[in-house]
Amino acid sequence: MLKVAWTESYVLPLPPHHRFPMSKYEVLPQQLLHEGTLVQENIFHPGAIDPFWVFLTHEKQYIEKLETLSLSPAEIRRTGFPLNRKVVDRELTIVNGTLECARYALQNGISMNIAGGTHHAFTNRGGGFCLLNDIAIAANFLLHEKLAKQVLVVDLDVHQGDGTAQIFRRESRVFTFSMHGANNYPLQKENSDLDIGLPDFTDDHHYLQELEIHLPWLIDKVQPDFIFYQSGVDILNTDKLGKLSVTRQGCKQRDRIVLKTAYQHKIPLVASMGGGYSENFKDIIEAHANTFRLAQEIFF
Numbered sequence: 411m412l413k414v415a416w417t418e419s420y421v422l423p424l425p426p427h428h429r430f431p432m433s434k435y436e437v438l439p440q441q442l443l444h445e446g447t448l449v450q451e452n453i454f455h456p457g458a459i460d461p462f463w464v465f466l467t468h469e470k471q472y473i474e475k476l477e478t479l480s481l482s483p484a485e486i487r488r489t490g491f492p493l494n495r496k497v498v499d500r501e502l503t504i505v506n507g508t509l510e511c512a513r514y515a516l517q518n519g520i521s522m523n524i525a526g527g528t529h530h531a532f533t534n535r536g537g538g539f540c541l542l543n544d545i546a547i548a549a550n551f552l553l554h555e556k557l558a559k560q561v562l563v564v565d566l567d568v569h570q571g572d573g574t575a576q577i578f579r580r581e582s583r584v585f586t587f588s589m590h591g592a593n594n595y596p597l598q599k600e601n602s603d604l605d606i607g608l609p610d611f612t613d614d615h616h617y618l619q620e621l622e623i624h625l626p627w628l629i630d631k632v633q634p635d636f637i638f639y640q641s642g643v644d645i646l647n648t649d650k651l652g653k654l655s656v657t658r659q660g661c662k663q664r665d666r667i668v669l670k671t672a673y674q675h676k677i678p679l680v681a682s683m684g685g686g687y688s689e690n691f692k693d694i695i696e697a698h699a700n701t702f703r704l705a706q707e708i709f710f
Contacts, residue, residue: 412705413514414439415507415523416453417500434686434694439524441695447703458499459506459547466554467547467577469534476541489536501541504528508544508682509551512636515678516557520669520709522702526682527640529571530596537573538595544682545638546577549584552636562634562677563587564625564668565602567642567684568594568652575600585632589620591645591653604628610653614660617645621667629675637677639668642684643697650687658693662700669701669708681705 416439442448464473475481476498486493504525511521529545530538545563552558563578565571565588578584585603592607599605606620628634645664647655656664672679681701686694 411518412448412452412702412710413454413511413518413521414448414452414702415456415504415511415521415525417456417503417507417525434691434698435525435683437691438683438695438698441699442702445699447699447706454510456503456507456510458502459509463509463547463551464502464505464542466550467533468531468542472534481536485535489541490539491536491541498541501528505542505544505547508548508680511680512548512552512557512678515636515680518709519673519676520679520681520705522681522683522705524683527567527642527684528682529565529567529574529640529684530569531573532576538569540573543573543577545571545640546574548680549578549636549638553583558636559583560632560634561585561636561638562628562632563638563640564628565589565640566621566645566664566668567640568644568649568654569642569685570594570596570599570605570607571602571640572596572598572600575602578603585628585634587624587628589624594651594653608654611655613655614657614663617654617656617660618663618667621664625667625671629671629677634677637668637672637679639672639679639681640684641665641668641681641698641701643686643688643694644684646686646688646693646697648688648690648693650689651685652687658697658700661697662704665701665704666708669704673708
């Protein structure tokens with residue numbers, strides 16, 4: 411059975427131009443339940459994470475500043491969030507959702523988080539609406555517990571996974587692959603193990619061609635026994651921040667390639683939701699929902 415983490419959230423106090431897309435975290439699961447892609451048994455609600463797993467990835471001083479709400483004004487601005495207890499607690503719950511998804515994926519082949527993909531969080535700082543790096547924390551959990559030997563991060567959000575790259579820059583057991591808009595945030599990129607920077611207005615053909623070339627090669631080269639998939643839908647041509655020209659159908663085909671590759675090679679996979687900022691809310695929900703629909707179709 412597909413297990414899906416859902417962190418129910420209050421309305422985050424974001425700037426007006428970011429507030430609307432954040433409600434996708436409430437609307438998406440309701441849509442998936444309404445159409446029958448998910449039933450209540452698919453959904454679990456994670457609790458707060460054991461601090462041990464957070465400290466295994468993030469620096470103690472940074473975590474203590476988060477816990478005591480004592481980030482500097484500059485550090486707060488970098489995250490994009492106002493700093494308060496609810497925001498920090500929600501992030502801790504989301505991170506635990508991805509960690510618990512990793513456990514479920516080992517049992518069922520795949521598990522998914524209706525949130526997460528917080529790839530701009532570094533060991534010692536947040537950024538880009540990310541306080542803690544859920545993928546990195548879950549990967550380090552698997553390695554520490556000897557539940558995986560070689561992890562592949564497939565980050566297909568339109569923004570480079572700079573935090574994930576920084577966290578694992580000296581960890582040979584985690585291979586970071588980021589395919590992103592070359593001219594998009596972050597302005598200063600980190601070095602992933604493999605970065606594919608795409609030009610503005612990249613269309614379906616070019617995008618999917620790059621993925622179909624590099625993903626099979628990575629499976630052969632890295633020989634992963636676990637995959638974390640950052641499945642942001644901000645690659646869409648309708649996205650306000652994306653700068654690429656991938657259609658909703660192209661985005662769905664991207665998901666199909668990644669999920670089918672994992673399924674065919676019997677590699678457990680956790681998908682975190684990532685970004686999506688299209689003007690029409692339906693474009694966001696449908697693109698994200700396609701990832702969950704495909705997971706049910708391919709794995710179950």
